[in-house]
Amino acid sequence: MALALRAMGKEATVVTDAIPPVFLQPFPGVGDIRITPDVTETFDAALIMECSDLSRTGVRGLDRSPVMNIDHHPGNKVYGAVNWIDESAAACGELVFTLLEAVGAPITVDVATHIYLAILTDTGSFHFSHLTPRTYEIARRCVEAGADPQWIARTHYDSNSLSRVRIFGAVMNGMVIVDEGRVALLSITRQTMRELGGTNDDLEGLINFPLTVKDIEAVAFFKEVGDHDWRVSLRSKGAVDIGVIARANGGGGHTNAAGCSAKGALDDVNRQFGQWMADAIRNK
Secondary structure, three states: OHHHHHHOOOOOOOEEOOOOOHHHOOOOOHHHOEEOOEOOOOOOOEEEEOOOOHHHHOOEOHHHOOEEEEEOOOOOOOOOOEEEEOOOOOOHHHHHHHHHHHHOOOOOHHHHHHHHHHHHHHOOOOOOOOOOHHHHHHHHHHHHOOOOHHHHHHHHHOOOOHHHHHHHHHHHHOOEEEOOOOEEEEEEOHHHHHHHOOOHHHHOOHHHHHHHOOOOOEEEEEEEEEOOEEEEEEEEOOOOOOHHHHHHOOOEEOOOEEEEEEEOOHHHHHHHHHHHHHHHHHOO
């Protein structure tokens, strides 16, 4: 969005609360992102992408400017002066493309690269629900504009660190299978992360691997963030709705990709989420 606005002669600053992960750093314009927990100045507008509430940005002071809230997740808190929530979109990148098309912004190679990347990652490499003919049409338009699908996929997915490979082994070695092989439960503790020298970036995408097993229909990944405090990522196949589980626990997301938090001993949260996902499989 920022790259397109700049191509139109506008000033646009991208702000986030943390350094982008290694596998995103080679992409156009990422080096210009401003890393800060606070924004003290005001702008004509603050465009907030893919955040169910303003606090999810991790950046304070964004509401000093008129907020435009652009999202495609169920459960958005509708916190902006302008709210564009389209739950039918497979990716927030679809909304960006639609907006740029409406205002006549140029779809440059760099813009097309980021929109294709957004769609690729937000759909789990074209695996998740909500895929429509428009999703593929936008991807086609991006390739026509110069986006290189092979480079984008290899840059994003084939930039693993050694610590990521070690963490991958540790997580998969501890995988628990329940519900007659249909549910997989993954976890990693802070101690294991320290011992293997990993970061949160190294956990990206690990949850999707068990879904490559034919019989596994749902996966939960518990990441320890405090004593008996877990960040929970959920994934599923087909009509298995794990989004309802996330929303019931204060989180949000789609049918096949969602997240929330949980508290308790690992055995207890494993048992509880395992049961909820088993129920979701039976109710599909």
